Amino acid sequence: MDTTDDKVLPLSVQSLYTDGSFHTATDSSPSSMASAWLALDDDGLILESSSLQIPSCFPSALRSEIYAIVLGLNALSHGSSISVYTDCSQLISLWKRFVDVPFSPKLLREHNHLLWLSIRQLIKDRKLIVNLIKVPAHGDDFYNVQVDSLAKASHLSSQPTVSPLAFCHVPCFLTFNSLPIDMNIRHFLRSIADACALLSFCSMARFTALGSPSLFDWAGIYFCLSQIKGFASHKNGRPEFWIFRIKLLLDMLPTLTTLQQRKPYLYSPDWLCPQCNSAPEDLNHLWTCPYILPELNPCSTHRSEVVKFRDSCLSSFLSLKPLDSNFHVAFSALDCWNYETPSSSYLWLTRGLLPAHLTNFLKQYFPLSVIYKTISTLLNDFQIELYGEIWLCRNILFHAWEESQGISAASKLRGPSSNPPFTAISSHIHNSSLASVSQDSWISWISSSIIRGGSWISHLDFLRRLTVQPLRISFW
Secondary structure, eight states, X not given: OOOOSOOOOOTTXXXXXXXXEEEOOOSSSOOEEEXXXXXXXXXXXXXXXXXXXXXOSSOOHHHHHHHHHHHHHHTSOTTOEXXXXXXXXXXXXXXXXXXXXXXXXXXXXXXXHHHHHHHHHHHHHTTOEEEEEEOOTTSSOHHHHHHHHHHHHGGGSOOOOSOGGGGOOSSXXXXXXXXXXXXXXXXXXXHHHHHHHHHHHHTSHHHHTTOOGGXXXXXXXXXXXXXXXXXGOTTSSOHHHHHHHHHHHHTOSOOHHHHHXXXXXXXXXXXXXXXXOSSOOOHHHHHHOOOOBTTBOHHHHHHHHHHHHHHHHHHHHHHHSOOOHHHHHHHHTSGGGOTTTTXXXXXXXXXXXXXXXXXXXXXXXXXXXXXXXXXHHHHHHHHHHHIIIIIHHHHHHHHHHHHHTTOOHHHHHSOOSSOOOOOOOOHHHHOOSOTTOOTTHHHHHHHHXXXXXXXXXXXXXXXXXXXXXXXXXXXX
């Protein structure tokens, strides 16, 4: 069997049987696409056959089917009139939308538009007459069974050495990192903007000072942030809470420590927590402050809310499918629930920084989409309780303390009366432990999504370095 596609079939070819095969990615192997075709004369004699493992680029089952058509048409002689047999109903339906009608710019919004444009170009340049015929999948059609076997066998061949660009029979196309962009261009550019924004967000000193980005599940954090849709609306009814969530994540809540850095002329650097007077009031101290009143105990309240959050997660996941007691024990023992010390990941989770070990544990049992959807809702409920039970109560006491110190609303609006001595901001804010993280990481995320499939957010890799010109326009 010839595995090349530079052959030219004789005009006696009357029929083509085409088929594609797709293997989804696993933990041990990447996704794989393969295509095959059989060329028959009018007597049903197989004149030629070809199969090929396709370079992975926006991998999908449909794409492998379209590739099979492109490769088959590319082998036809000029002026051929051909019947193409396929068992893919979706392919025939899309053919009627994109090939049998005059060209419309709307085609450029579709996935696989380069392949559809290549088909249109091949038909036009070679003056082909093509008729698609549906055959039953997995039926008793001998030729369909044979071409299906050829396509599947191609997965076992060596990895393709041909570039994905070799299959683009179009006059102009965009490439990213030498890969054709075969999807809605506007959506692709939006993905680049989102990926760059997330990388900039992850690279903020307030996060890198905490440790390696691998400590956090940034895909999960991104999902939770994307659910705060009401934050951008003037009709959400709870703007103060959404602002609280964002500032909590960014460690920008106006704690005493933050105010001492912003306005040292009003808030003495020597002042400690106004409630307990035993430690600086930074973000973590809000949840561990030992101050006790009959109706206010921040430390105890926070612990009880974390336990409620943990138990709600447990009950939600256990309601999705039955799991043995080992799941319950192991989940409850995760470091992010450790309030005794308290652990760093326990305090990170309060901010909305999902610890990677939490989702790594859960994805042994559930898809990430289910994990994120479940945790996002419960995290929102957890932070609502913190907002009402701790933050608002603390603010009432803090404002009373400010008045006792002679700090009024008017004085906050005024600047310093004279140039104050320079006050260094806490070194931990700017001391990044990850100065070597590549700012080109987003290129590898986008490239991996093209090659392996799926959204770029599922291909986060902060350490890979690329030094290429990512976006280019290519012409024939």
